[in-house]
Amino acid sequence: MSETVKTKAPRNPLFSKKNKKLITDPLTDNNPVTIQVLGICSALAITVQVEQGVVMGGAVLFVLVLGNLIISLLRNLIPSRIRIIVQLVVVAALVIIVNEVLKAFLPDVSEKLSVFVGLIITNCIIMGRFEAFAMANKPWPSVMDAIGNGLGYAGLLILVAVFRELFGSGTLYGFPIFGDYIEGNGLYSLGYVNNNMMILPPMALIIVGVIIWVQRSRNKALIEEY
């Protein structure tokens, strides 16, 4: 029983097909928001403007990559009974760093995001990746997985925010697209009015729904059997 033969697993190149798939999958057919329907609450709350979406996406990406790396490095040391607590400590520490950095360098965005930066701690995507991937995989694939999921989340956030900011406020990343709303030039002089509903959270839900609809009608394999 002591003489177990150790077979050395074949070495995977850093960017093997399998590893690349870890990044590309969450971007399309396994998107954390549209397919796994995780992290919806923040996607509804902070997608009014593209800038908030970009910052929030960046923050989640940062927390997810570092968190996945740390958890993956510690995975053999964490007793399984208290693993959730350990994971929480890791996320909380990282989120505090992100929050302080945002407060220092992007105070106005940080103010708009308000509690939602803090709420990254409870973002289901992060805990989900820790539990489902980092606890069982080596550091490098874990980082790849984190980048894929983080980008998938950020990409969807930005996509939703583009629609909401363009039609809700007539701007994109703060630049006026349709003309000045207050002065009433550009499109506004023709009688165009900003759509207030785009600013309300229900519209974010509808836009996410439409994206899911388009995605599933393009790829029939995603439709669940009943």
Add this chain to the structure above:
Amino acid sequence: MKFLEKYLHKMEPHFIKGGKYEKWNPLFETMATFAFTPKLVTTKGTHIRDGVDLKRTMMTVVLAMVPCLLFGIYNTGHWAEVAEAGNRNLDFWANGGAKFMTGLWVVLPIIVVSYGVGLSIEFLFGFLRGHSLHEGFLVSGMLIPLCMPADVPLWMVGVATAFAVIIGKEIFGGTGMNILNIALTARAFLFFAYPTSMSGDKVWMAGDEVDGFTGSTALGDLATFMSDKPTIAGEQVLGNGLEAYANSYSFLDSVLGIIPGSIGETSLIAILIGALILLGTGVGSFRIMASFFIGGYVMGLILNAFGGNEFLDLPAHFHLAIGGFAFGAVFMATDPVTASQTETGKIIYGFLGGFLAIMIRVLNPAYPEGVFLAILFMNVMAPIIDHYVVQGNIKRRLKRVKTT
């Protein structure tokens, strides 16, 4: 007609499966069934044989809305004239022909936009999914203009119609699958997306208003009674509010419909004529209509009992005649797709709908037109009501089986 039939028969082989224009079958089928009865016959055992198909049901409802439409056009013309003159006391019946034409000039484009946008989207989806055009939009396309304020910009009607048809209906699978009433979805969308064009005191009258003239509706004025500065038609009320209200909008005027409001909703008489057509042909449900009115009346009485200010003290029967209450009860709440299906459920559904409508209207001054919110809410609740009615029935009958 014979000629057309022959022509269609000649063309048919090209459009059925395997034909030259197989892809265009939905278009062909739509056009063919527009003129003639469809060739499809139920092959399995049928339970009911009736000539009333979806198209005929829909046409009956559209027919029932014609009195509302005609009166709405005239009323729109009247208030456009009032707004231009800046005088609310113009004789309603004078100068009728010109008023009708003014109204037609305002209302007709809205109808054209609503039908144009809605039918194109329906057609596009029918084409993508390979079925012929569904007739469901015939009614919605007429309801949407009737529940719009006269001054609404046409592009907003188009956007709202597109939103309602795609998000309200096609996402769920098309005609007969929708959870929410299509026309009310369009109205709710506009209400939340462009509040300045859907509420307030500037939108209810077409035409240019004279400076200082306020085109508020009865409900808009009543909503100010909830604040400490009650106004009627822009002038502050100093004495007895109820008396001042009844002077401006008498009960008779509200029943006849000589008050500003959305295009089709003002005249209780025109709506009741429509209701008679719906009930006589068996298209509309009497239970829903009656319980809706009763629900509203009961809520009105409850508010009267509490009292406190003039809006709460407004006699309950006034509530049934003003705003979109009657229009919603007759044409919106009875929509067979979104209403409750069980007979007991219909009574609960209607009663709660009317009850909530008056509650929202009075107690939330931000939404004086609470009817559409109440009906949409009950649309969502209808399946739950049905579920409990059916379960209750099953339980009761099981008990009967056990005891014997």
